[in-house]
Every structure is written in structure tokens, then in C-alpha cells.
Amino acid sequence: MSGERRGYAQLQDVVLDPSFPELDLALRRGRHADRDDLAWYTLLIEAQDHLETFYRRYGCELIHKPDGYFYLLPTGEKLSRRQLGAGDMLVGQALALLYLDPSTIEQGGRITTEAVIAQLVVVLGSDALIRAFNPKRKRYDERVAQKTARARVAEAIRHLATLGFVDLVDDAQLRLRPALLRFAEPVRGLSAPAEALAKLVAEGEVALVTEGEGEDHESDDGDRDLGSDEDDGPRANPSGESSESPGEDELLDDRPVDFDRVLFDEVSATDDDEDLDT
Amino acid sequence: MTTPRRNVEQVIAAIAGRQPALELGPVDICFLIALHVRAEGANLTSFTEQQLEDVFAHASSIVQPEADQVRRRATHAIQRLRAQRLLARVDGQGVVRTGEFALSRLGTAIVEFYLEEDVLTCASLTLLTSSLRTALAEVLATARAATTPEQWRDGVVGPLEITIAELVAGIERRQRGLDLQQEDFQAEIRRLLEADWFGALDRCQALLESTSATLRELNEVLLRDSSVLLAQLQDIEDLAVAAPHAEAEGAAHRLMDQIDRSVAWGTARQRAWSEYFQYVHRYLRDVVRLDPTRALTQRLRDQLAGTGARFALTHAAAPPLRILRTVTPVRDKPPVVRPRQPREHDPTTEPTVDPQALLDDKVRRALDDGSLALSSVTAVVTAELPEGERFVEAGRVAHTVAQLARVESGPERPWVPVGDDLEVEEWRVTRSRR
Numbered sequence: 001m002s003g004e005r006r007g008y009a010q011l012q013d014v015v016l017d018p019s020f021p022e023l024d025l026a027l028r029r030g031r032h033a034d035r036d037d038l039a040w041y042t043l044l045i046e047a048q049d050h051l052e053t054f055y056r057r058y059g060c061e062l063i064h065k066p067d068g069y070f071y072l073l074p075t076g077e078k079l080s081r082r083q084l085g086a087g088d089m090l091v092g093q094a095l096a097l098l099y100l101d102p103s104t105i106e107q108g109g110r111i112t113t114e115a116v117i118a119q120l121v122v123v124l125g126s127d128a129l130i131r132a133f134n135p136k137r138k139r140y141d142e143r144v145a146q147k148t149a150r151a152r153v154a155e156a157i158r159h160l161a162t163l164g165f166v167d168l169v170d171d172a173q174l175r176l177r178p179a180l181l182r183f184a185e186p187v188r189g190l191s192a193p194a195e196a197l198a199k200l201v202a203e204g205e206v207a208l209v210t211e212g213e214g215e216d217h218e219s220d221d222g223d224r225d226l227g228s229d230e231d232d233g234p235r236a237n238p239s240g241e242s243s244e245s246p247g248e249d250e251l252l253d254d255r256p257v258d259f260d261r262v263l264f265d266e267v268s269a270t271d272d273d274e275d276l277d278t
Numbered sequence: 279m280t281t282p283r284r285n286v287e288q289v290i291a292a293i294a295g296r297q298p299a300l301e302l303g304p305v306d307i308c309f310l311i312a313l314h315v316r317a318e319g320a321n322l323t324s325f326t327e328q329q330l331e332d333v334f335a336h337a338s339s340i341v342q343p344e345a346d347q348v349r350r351r352a353t354h355a356i357q358r359l360r361a362q363r364l365l366a367r368v369d370g371q372g373v374v375r376t377g378e379f380a381l382s383r384l385g386t387a388i389v390e391f392y393l394e395e396d397v398l399t400c401a402s403l404t405l406l407t408s409s410l411r412t413a414l415a416e417v418l419a420t421a422r423a424a425t426t427p428e429q430w431r432d433g434v435v436g437p438l439e440i441t442i443a444e445l446v447a448g449i450e451r452r453q454r455g456l457d458l459q460q461e462d463f464q465a466e467i468r469r470l471l472e473a474d475w476f477g478a479l480d481r482c483q484a485l486l487e488s489t490s491a492t493l494r495e496l497n498e499v500l501l502r503d504s505s506v507l508l509a510q511l512q513d514i515e516d517l518a519v520a521a522p523h524a525e526a527e528g529a530a531h532r533l534m535d536q537i538d539r540s541v542a543w544g545t546a547r548q549r550a551w552s553e554y555f556q557y558v559h560r561y562l563r564d565v566v567r568l569d570p571t572r573a574l575t576q577r578l579r580d581q582l583a584g585t586g587a588r589f590a591l592t593h594a595a596a597p598p599l600r601i602l603r604t605v606t607p608v609r610d611k612p613p614v615v616r617p618r619q620p621r622e623h624d625p626t627t628e629p630t631v632d633p634q635a636l637l638d639d640k641v642r643r644a645l646d647d648g649s650l651a652l653s654s655v656t657a658v659v660t661a662e663l664p665e666g667e668r669f670v671e672a673g674r675v676a677h678t679v680a681q682l683a684r685v686e687s688g689p690e691r692p693w694v695p696v697g698d699d700l701e702v703e704e705w706r707v708t709r710s711r712r
Binding site: 074182183187194207 | 467475554593595599
């Protein structure tokens with residue numbers, strides 16, 4: 001594009017832009033940036049050439065979608081990457097459906113958490129929805145299972161908000177963002193969905209999930225971005241992709257994640273880290 | 279709006295005391311609207327009872343064509359409207375003859391709300407602001423010439439609170455009308471897309487553009503004219519302060535607040551509409567244009583329902599930066615314990631004190647010092663004792679003196695005082711037994 005448009009003659013000019021440090025950190029943590037992030041988006045558009053070259057050196061591709069959003073896709077081993085959990089994927093696809101629904105434009109893309117759950121119920125049905133969010137329980141109390149499902153949906157929405165798929169307006173409301181169309185990528189083209197999916201897998205955009213694996217990802221939702229296991233570096237997942245899979249103990253733990261607790265544990269672990277003393 | 283600011287509690291209590299209630303069905307509202315339209319069309323200032331029944335029959339034939347007993351229902355409808363003060367009898371003749379009726383202010387307001395006549399347009403706003411400028415110029419001229427309180431009240435306060443305030447309230451009323459119209463536009467865009475997905479594209483864009491243009495023009499007029507109006511009101515307020523005339527000052531100040539509110543409305547609505555406009559414009563471009571047959575929604579729904587392979591999106595997940603700092607290792611603190619002590623103690627030898635031996639020493643010293651009478655020995659030995667112990671000790675002293683020395687007593691045995699509280703029978707000590 002035109003890196004020279006606003007005085008970005010060199011990469012140094014881009015790096016010296018006041019918005020760059022935050023944008024860089026956000027992109028590396030998986031954030032999607034669109035036109036609503038005005039300063040970031042402008043910087044990305046005007047310095048796209050420089051930044052594409054810059055991130056390629058870290059083994060990443062700076063992706064710019066025609067729908068009007070950017071994100072960083074790690075293709076090498078230098079930058080950690082993750083896959084969204086099964087719960088995140090379900091909620092993300094429901095949100096994408098709502099994004100496409102003309103009824104949401106009346107409120108300018110603002111919807112409630114209840115609308116997301118209602119959308120999931122319409123498409124999946126109540127039983128399938130509860131099973132999807134309570135995968136390890138063969139027998140369950142209906143009331144408790146429903147409560148768990150609602151909590152998991154809210155948790156997934158919070159996680160998707162940190163990645164820039166939605167904006168949290170308040171406790172009950174959220175605003176849909178264009179990056180949600182990523183969830184519809186396998187079915188957007190004219191080719192068959194399986195073919196499109198295979199292409200996306202080859203590009204590293206998505207990873208195939210085998211039966212039972214999604215449940216494991218879901219249990220890892222809470223602490224995936226908190227750096228609890230990043231020190232170990234990327235690990236290979238069953239599909240051959242490099243990813244940071246949760247440990248076995250974490251897989252068995254399907255309790256809702258207490259973010260404060262996780263953060264606290266993270267701090268404690270840092271304090272006890274012997275490497276810090278050297 | 280322009281009446282002096284009242285206490286909210288008082289206003290609410292006064293209204294609640296009147297127990298207001300409104301209960302209107304679709305037929306009642308349509309009846310009111312029919313009356314309003316008929317009055318406008320035929321230049322009627324009031325309706326006879328027969329005219330009311332005819333208008334009701336007409337409205338009912340449209341709203342409920344199959345309903346019967348129209349005359350009876352008309353009577354009930356008129357009664358309901360009168361009870362709720364939407365329709366007022368205006369002839370004042372009572373039972374003398376059939377009455378004449380007109381819509382009350384409340385009834386007219388309800389009708390106007392549904393007819394949406396008061397939507398703010400660029401033309402109406404320009405007209406209102408120019409009328410305001412003219413009226414304020416006249417009031418300002420009057421204020422400059424006013425010298426008496428009567429001139430201030432009649433020429434400044436009156437026009438400010440009635441004429442000018444009505445014009446400003448007219449702008450606010452039309453702003454609310456435009457708010458409603460915008461809501462309808464937003465719902466209309468949704469309905470158009472739901473009814474005719476790709477075909478509605480041009481219509482939606484036209485609606486968006488027209489509303490954006492209207493808001494932009496309104497905001498421009500508001501920003502341009504409000505500064506002139508505020509300057510005029512500021513001049514009036516300054517004159518009122520100099521006069522001084524508190525009522526005029528308050529009226530001018532309230533109007534300035536109202537105009538500020540109108541300007542703020544324009545800015546806020548334009549900002550909100552701009553956000554909505556961008557979202558819908560993006561939606562039309564990215565979703566509707568790229569998916570003219572709406573196949574994407576169905577394919578995405580199938581994907582969510584579980585057809586096809588399951589997949590997960592990949593995203594970057596760099597760990598947060600760790601900020602290194604000096605860590606002082608925490609020292610292990612010893613546990614808190616109680617020192618062990620033997621419950622049983624070994625017996626120890628303590629020197630014993632013989633009180634008689636002590637007394638013997640004291641008496642002996644007294645005798646050695648030359649005391650020759652029992653009273654003098656007793657006085658020396660018991661001198662340091664508390665008052666209550668001296669009596670008992672005096673007996674022991676007598677016994678000890680008898681043991682340690684030879685004592686004599688004459689046939690007369692005098693009682694001799696020892697201090698203030700004691701008397702002893704006097705003995706004479708003749709010889710020590712030592």
C-alpha cells in the first residue's frame with residue numbers, strides 16, 4: 001500500500017508513532033483491530049507495507065480482511081498462538097449470525113447476552129446447547145446445567161471481547177464488530193465448505209478439532225491469555241498445528257475459571273520464579 | 279418549561295392528589311384523531327352530540343367494521359373521553375339543551391403526537407429561530423427603555439415567559455418529534471431488509487442519506503442561530519441585573535438554559551446518528567452487497583448446527599511482558615510456641631520467723647535502755663504498731679516482761695495510759711532475770 005502516506009517513510013517512523021506500542025502489544029495478544037479503533041486502524045492502513053514486513057520477521061502475517069479489520073496470524077514458531085475453545089467457537093458463530101441478522105442493525109449492532117443465548121437455542125436447541133457447555137457430565141441437574149451454560153456463554157463473550165470480536169457496552173449489552181465475520185470464513189466463498197475449510201487450515205487460519213478436543217480447549221478458556229503456560233512455548237496439537245495445549249490436570253478441571261484467582265496465582269508464581277533472582 | 283422552577287415533590291404531590299389516569303383503546307384514539315381531522319377540515323370549533331356520534335360511527339366503521347350497536351358504543355366512548363378530560367363541554371348550558379364539545383388540550387396533544395406533525399425540519403427550525411430573533415430584538419429594545427417595574431414586567435418578563443418561551447418550547451417539541459421519526463427510520467431500515475434483502479439496498483441508503491442530511495442541516499442552523507439568540511438573551515439579562523429586576527433576569531437565564539439544551543440535543547443526535555450511519559453503511563456494503571441471496575446466513579446456521587468438520591480459529595497469543603524486579607526471599611519465621619515450665623516445684627528451705635523471739639528482743643532492748651515500768655516498755659514496743667494491734671500486743675509485752683525480768687506491784691495498782699488509746703496496770707521492773 002502506501003507506507004509513505006503520512007510521513008511513514010521508514011519503519012522507524014511507524015515505531016515512533018504514539019499509537020504503535022499499544023497496537024503492537026494488542027495485535028500480538030490476538031486483538032482484531034477495525035475502523036472503530038480509529039487511531040490503530042489509521043496507523044495500520046497507512047503503514048501496512050512496513051508492518052507486514054516487520055511482522056513477517058517474527059513469523060507472523062498481518063492480515064487485512066476486506067470487511068475492514070486487521071489481525072496478526074502467527075505462521076512460524078516465534079510468536080505463540082492459540083485456538084479458540086469450543087465454547088468460544090459456538091458463541092462466536094452465534095454472534096456472527098446475529099451480525100448478519102437485519103434485526104440487529106436497528107440498534108446499531110447492540111445486542112444483549114440473552115439474545116446470544118436465544119440465537120444458540122434457536123439453532124442448536126436447548127438440550128444440545130446444555131450438552132455443549134456441560135460436556136463432561138453424563139447426568140446433570142437441569143437448573144445447574146442451564147446456569148453453567150449461561151456462565152460459559154458470558155465467559156466466552158468476555159474472552160471474545162478481549163480479542164476484539166465484540167465490545168462490552170455494559171454487563172448485559174455488547175456491540176458486534178466486523179471481525180465476527182472470521183467465524184463465517186469457511187462458508188463465505190462459492191466453494192464447498194469442506195474445501196474452503198481445508199484451504200483455511202493450510203493457511204493456518206483455523207485448526208481442525210477432533211471429537212472431544214474442543215471440550216478440552218473450552219476448559220482452558222479462562223487462563224489462556226493470562227500467560228499461565230506460555231513459558232513452555234508452543235506445543236504441537238493433534239492436528240499437527242503448533243499450539244499451547246492445556247495440561248492434563250487442566251483438561252480434567254471443568255470448573256468455571258476465577259479470573260482474579262488466576263491472576264493472583266500468576267503473580268505468586270512470578271514471585272517464586274527462581275529465574276528472576278538471577 | 280418556562281414557568282418558574284417548582285419543587286418536584288410539590289408538583290408530583292399535587293398531580294397525584296388529582297389521581298390522574300389514562301386508559302385509551304385503539305378505537306378511542308382513532309375517535310380523537312377523527313375529531314381533530316374533521317374539525318380541521320370543516321373549520322369546526324366545537325361538535326354537537328350528533329356530530330360526535332357521526333364521527334365515532336365513521337371511525338368505528340374503519341377500525342371495527344363488523345361491530346354493531348354503534349350508537350351505544352359512541353355514548354360510552356364519549357363518556358370515557360369526557361371522564362378522562364380529553365373532551366370538554368364548551369357551551370355551559372347544562373340540561374337546557376344538547377351540549378357542544380371540543381377536544382381538550384390533553385386530547386389535542388395526544389392527537390398531535392400520533393399525527394407527528396411537529397417534526398423538526400430545516401424550514402421549521404429556520405422559521406422558528408428567525409421569529410425568535412425578531413421577538414428577542416423587540417424585548418431587548420423594551421428592556422433598554424424600561425425604567426419602572428411595570429415596564430419590565432409587561433414589556434420584558436411577559437413576552438419572555440409567554441411568546442419567546444412558546445417558540446423555544448416549539449423547537450424542543452419538534453426535536454422530540456424528530457427523535458421518534460429517527461426511531462421509525464431505524465425500524466423501517468430493518469423491515470425493508472427483512473422484507474427484500476438486496477432489493478432494499480437503495481431505499482435504505484436513501485433513508486440514511488436523507489436523515490443524515492436533515493440532521494446536519496439542523497445542527498448547522500442551531501449552531502449558527504443559537505449564538506445570536508444567546509447574545510440577545512445575555513444583553514437582556516445584563517440589563518435586568520443592572521436595573522435590577524430579578525424576575526426578568528431569571529426568565530432570561532431560563533431561556534438561555536433551554537437554548538443550550540437544544541444545541542446540545544443537536545450535537546448529541548448527530549453523534550449518535552453518525553455512529554449508527556457508519557454501522558448500517560458498513561452492514562449494507564459488507565453483508566448485503568456481498569451476499570445478495572442471503573445464502574451466507576443459512577450456511578453459517580448450518581455450520582453452527584454442526585454440519586461439517588469442527589474447527590477453531592487461530593489467533594496470536596504472545597505472553598504478557600514480564601517486568602523483572604528484585605525479589606527479597608521471605609525468611610521462615612519460627613512458629614509461635616509457649617515455653618515449657620515444670621508443673622511441680624521442688625521444696626526449698628526458707629528461714630522461719632519466730633514472733634516471740636522478735637518480741638523478746640524488742641522487750642530486752644527496751645529494758646536495757648533503762649525502762650523500769652511496764653507502761654514505758656509497752657510504749658516503746660508498741661509505738662510502731664497500728665492502732666488495732668496495740669491492745670493485743672500489750673498483753674504479750676506484759677507476759678514477756680514477766681518472763682525476762684522480775685516485776686513488782688504495790689497494793690495500789692495504778693492504771694497508766696500508754697499513748698491515747700491504751701491503759702495498762704503499772705508494774706515496776708526491779709531486776710532483770712538475765
